Amino acid sequence: MSLYSKRGVSAQKEEVHAATKHLxxxxxxxAFCKIYPDFLxxxxxxxxxxHADGAGTKSILAYLYxxxxxxxxxxxxxxxxxxxxxxxxxxxxxxxxxxxFNSTIDGNKHFIPGEVLAAIINGSQEIFDxxxxxxxxxxxxxxxxxxxxxxxxxxxxxxxxxCRWPADKIISNDKIAAGDVIVGFASDGxxxxxxxxxxxxxxxxxxxxxxxxxxxxxxxxxxxxxxxNLPNDVVYIGKHLLTDEITLPNSTQKTTIGKLLLSPTRTYxxxxxxxxxxxxxxxxxxxxxxxxxxxxxxxYLPGNFTIVKDNLFTPPVIFDIIQQNSGSNNKEMYExxxxxxxxxxxxxxxxxxxxxxxxxxxxxxxxxxxxxEASDTKQLIIQLPNEELRY
Amino acid sequence: MSLYSKRGVSAQKEEVHAATKHLxxxxxxxAFCKIYPDFLxxxxxxxxxxHADGAGTKSILAYLYxxxxxxxxxxxxxxxxxxxxxxxxxxxxxxxxxxxFNSTIDGNKHFIPGEVLAAIINGSQEIFDxxxxxxxxxxxxxxxxxxxxxxxxxxxxxxxxxCRWPADKIISNDKIAAGDVIVGFASDGxxxxxxxxxxxxxxxxxxxxxxxxxxxxxxxxxxxxxxxNLPNDVVYIGKHLLTDEITLPNSTQKTTIGKLLLSPTRTYxxxxxxxxxxxxxxxxxxxxxxxxxxxxxxxYLPGNFTIVKDNLFTPPVIFDIIQQNSGSNNKEMYExxxxxxxxxxxxxxxxxxxxxxxxxxxxxxxxxxxxxEASDTKQLIIQLPNEELRY
Numbered sequence: 068m069s070l071y072s073k074r075g076v077s078a079q080k081e082e083v084h085a086a087t088k089h090l091x092x093x094x095x096x097x098a099f100c101k102i103y104p105d106f107l108x109x110x111x112x113x114x115x116x117x118h119a120d121g122a123g124t125k126s127i128l129a130y131l132y133x134x135x136x137x138x139x140x141x142x143x144x145x146x147x148x149x150x151x152x153x154x155x156x157x158x159x160x161x162x163x164x165x166x167x168f169n170s171t172i173d174g175n176k177h178f179i180p181g182e183v184l185a186a187i188i189n190g191s192q193e194i195f196d197x198x199x200x201x202x203x204x205x206x207x208x209x210x211x212x213x214x215x216x217x218x219x220x221x222x223x224x225x226x227x228x229x230c231r232w233p234a235d236k237i238i239s240n241d242k243i244a245a246g247d248v249i250v251g252f253a254s255d256g257x258x259x260x261x262x263x264x265x266x267x268x269x270x271x272x273x274x275x276x277x278x279x280x281x282x283x284x285x286x287x288x289x290x291x292x293x294x295x296n297l298p299n300d301v302v303y304i305g306k307h308l309l310t311d312e313i314t315l316p317n318s319t320q321k322t323t324i325g326k327l328l329l330s331p332t333r334t335y336x337x338x339x340x341x342x343x344x345x346x347x348x349x350x351x352x353x354x355x356x357x358x359x360x361x362x363x364x365x366x367y368l369p370g371n372f373t374i375v376k377d378n379l380f381t382p383p384v385i386f387d388i389i390q391q392n393s394g395s396n397n398k399e400m401y402e403x404x405x406x407x408x409x410x411x412x413x414x415x416x417x418x419x420x421x422x423x424x425x426x427x428x429x430x431x432x433x434x435x436x437x438x439x440e441a442s443d444t445k446q447l448i449i450q451l452p453n454e455e456l457r458y
Numbered sequence: 459m460s461l462y463s464k465r466g467v468s469a470q471k472e473e474v475h476a477a478t479k480h481l482x483x484x485x486x487x488x489a490f491c492k493i494y495p496d497f498l499x500x501x502x503x504x505x506x507x508x509h510a511d512g513a514g515t516k517s518i519l520a521y522l523y524x525x526x527x528x529x530x531x532x533x534x535x536x537x538x539x540x541x542x543x544x545x546x547x548x549x550x551x552x553x554x555x556x557x558x559f560n561s562t563i564d565g566n567k568h569f570i571p572g573e574v575l576a577a578i579i580n581g582s583q584e585i586f587d588x589x590x591x592x593x594x595x596x597x598x599x600x601x602x603x604x605x606x607x608x609x610x611x612x613x614x615x616x617x618x619x620x621c622r623w624p625a626d627k628i629i630s631n632d633k634i635a636a637g638d639v640i641v642g643f644a645s646d647g648x649x650x651x652x653x654x655x656x657x658x659x660x661x662x663x664x665x666x667x668x669x670x671x672x673x674x675x676x677x678x679x680x681x682x683x684x685x686x687n688l689p690n691d692v693v694y695i696g697k698h699l700l701t702d703e704i705t706l707p708n709s710t711q712k713t714t715i716g717k718l719l720l721s722p723t724r725t726y727x728x729x730x731x732x733x734x735x736x737x738x739x740x741x742x743x744x745x746x747x748x749x750x751x752x753x754x755x756x757x758y759l760p761g762n763f764t765i766v767k768d769n770l771f772t773p774p775v776i777f778d779i780i781q782q783n784s785g786s787n788n789k790e791m792y793e794x795x796x797x798x799x800x801x802x803x804x805x806x807x808x809x810x811x812x813x814x815x816x817x818x819x820x821x822x823x824x825x826x827x828x829x830x831e832a833s834d835t836k837q838l839i840i841q842l843p844n845e846e847l848r849y
Contacts, residue, residue: 086576
């Protein structure tokens with residue numbers, strides 16, 4: 068049994084898919100988000116998308132960091148995580164504007180005071196104000212907070228986005244074809260709309276990352292930060308405190324394990340807003356490498372293809388740290404984490420330069436990471452310098 | 459310190475209101491839900507509402523009942539709770555149709571298997587199918603499920619609704635005026651669209667109700683069902699097992715404590731759909747007596763009034779059971795629970811008969827429970843047969 072399973076986390080969610088298969092699956096089976104007729108406007112030229120996601124267990128990391136350091140600014144990062152995990156999914160179907168958002172915050176009042184709720188709520192509005200400058204208009208229509216300490220140990224931060232969008236401006240992934248290349252956008256570094264180095268971690272795989280990297284000290288000191296029914300050998304089995312200092316590779320810049328784990332999920336909205344406005348026709352597909360990591364694309368292919376990823380980025384340092392602590396093999400790592408690439412654009416080879424330039428103009432590294440090949444079955448080959456992974 | 463406070467539950471949510479006061483408060487300050495311009499359609503004649511709510515800690519009761527009896531049908535009730543806690547709030551601003559919904563289910567995989575998720579998801583669709591027969595069209599646009607056992611002890615079931623609605627068909631509560639009467643719709647009994655007796659409890663005050671009514675046996679047997687940091691003297695301090703039998707008053711019908719506590723929250727949608735379609739002008743205000751119980755109305759008054767409620771229903775048996783177990787006084791009970799009346803219609807005295815007849819036609823008891831009087835300050839007087847409560 069994997070560490071992942073022992074901790075009660077299923078990256079692939081088979082059970083949920085079985086439960087939802089009877090529901091309306093939307094208009095485009097391969098689109099990254101479910102797309103529905105325009106129930107809200109009754110206009111055949113428009114569609115509706117409603118999407119929910121959240122910060123997951125990353126809120127626990129923020130809690131630990133805040134308790135240990137007193138720095139409550141991390142809660143704004145959690146607000147960003149809950150927003151971007153929604154927004155960047157919507158980007159993948161071509162939506163970047165005209166969105167309404169509301170948040171659901173379930174908290175345990177014994178551990179989470181009003182100042183934390185205020186930091187999350189106000190932080191959400193600040194992020195929307197920033198995105199506004201890039202033509203991404205998201206209206207914050209309130210939300211619900213509930214004191215449910217018998218259900219929630221610390222805090223759960225979720226959000227929902229709803230939008231109407233022109234039907235002819237949807238990315239359905241149906242244009243993905245043999246011969247396409249995959250342009251990857253780096254998850255780490257510092258985009259020119261970010262204020263500090265981003266580790267690239269996003270908001271997936273954080274249950275693993277937290278337990279694998281952090282020291283047993285947290286298990287004893289903060290019993291509210293994990294399921295006390297978990298076997299001791301999977302709880303906080305790493306070497307680090309959140310305050311441990313790290314020097315970034317090829318740099319003199321110092322940071323901490325906590326900052327790396329808590330880097331707010333980067334949004335690619337400024338880059339994709341530009342590309343969707345000016346190069347819509349050239350974009351054949353978009354994949355947000357969230358839960359499922361580098362295997363995420365396999366759920367949205369419009370046919371049998373072999374996806375070859377043979378030029379991925381060198382994984383950022385946070386993934387080295389996680390792997391060194393957990394002892395996970397590469398196959399597991401690439402199935403859980405984005406490993407340095409959180410957004411994929413599928414396009415013809417001749418369009419790749421446009422995609423790469425748009426990312427680089429925003430200070431984000433980008434390159435052709437792989438390609439789509441004709442095949443009799445769906446398969447994924449990840450070619451690392453010294454190892455081939457097959458899924 | 460009250461039992462309510464010791465358990466980390468704040469009925470009035472002062473801290474959250476302080477945190478959200480900087481956000482856009484919408485177009486109508488006294489409306490039951492925040493109402494915004496039509497961001498989704500850019501039409502001045504329409505408005506948008508986005509609303510989030512959930513089953514709260516009622517999911518724990520379902521969990522205990524399911525573990526103890528093996529009856530998984532209670533999870534459909536939790537789906538109904540999450541839906542109706544949203545829908546009946548929307549009804550209060552006049553919205554009964556053209557709604558999109560999605561759900562957010564955070565679960566602990568160690569305790570909540572896939573069959574439970576399936577029961578909630580499929581149960582949601584069944585409820586929408588039923589409402590469809592009453593002209594209430596809610597489209598289920600999917601949702602998110604997350605394995606977050608380190609955050610959530612058992613399961614948290616939340617939902618979000620978004621809708622566009624004609625601006626001239628909004629109930630803003632601004633028409634509430636001195637001289638109005640308050641028609642109350644009973645929360646208990648069996649509406650002609652319900653399949654069994656409804657205790658009237660709704661989905662508020664369930665943390666109190668669960669701990670006050672259920673026996674310490676649950677604390678020992680199901681440690682995952684409460685915050686283990688709570689002082690022992692507030693955890694499961696009642697006399698009952700969920701399977702304890704009760705004969706309903708003035709009836710030979712038997713039921714159990716579990717069935718009474720888990721009665722799915724009644725929706726008033728069939729009644730209010732009729733009234734909003736045919737008697738919109740006569741409705742001055744609508745209040746869903748959810749969190750805050752019989753004091754809820756005080757947050758939505760458009761001016762200084764004395765609200766006198768001197769003819770409330772005799773509280774249904776579930777509230778007697780809760781009060782007998784908790785020893786709460788009447789002032790506390792009416793501030794937390796609906797006490798038998800979960801929906802209030804404010805109207806002129808001459809329109810009351812219309813409202814009452816509409817409820818009765820659906821098998822729901824209704825009567826004039828009070829009135830709105832001119833006043834220099836906002837105050838609420840609840841006159842019980844032998845006691846006057848002032849808030």
